[in-house]
Amino acid sequence: MVPGYDKIDDATGTDWFPLNRRLRSVVWSVAGGAHVTQTFRxxxxxxxxxxxxxxxxxxxxxxxASRPGAPGYDNTAISEIRISCRTAR
Structure with missing residues (x-):
């Protein structure tokens, strides 16, 4: 996962990643209680x-949990999620 808004504005050069909130941690889970905690740099x-x-x-x-953004920027974005599934052999 990319834990924030990974965008640099072509017109202004504004880097949106540090301005908005960024993920600090998430929990991935399925019904039945299995879960995995992921923390982010x-x-x-x-x-x-x-x-x-x-x-x-x-x-x-x-x-x-998330990290704070700049004053006035209270959005928490996720730019990309990739999920790879492997079947048991």
Missing amino acids: DDRAMQTVPASLAAGHTLYLTVT
Whole structure:
């Protein structure tokens, strides 16, 4: 996941990542209680966490903490989420 608004405005050069709130931590979970906590560096790079959650279930994402943005910027954005599923062999 990219834990914030990864955008630099082409017209103005404004870097939106540090202005808006950024994720500090989330919990990934599925029905039945299995869950994985993911914490983030204050960095716009894609950040990953390995998880063994049951395939075929609805995946829930709960934001548990975020970093403050600049005054007047109270949005918490996620620029990208990638989920890779592997089947057991």
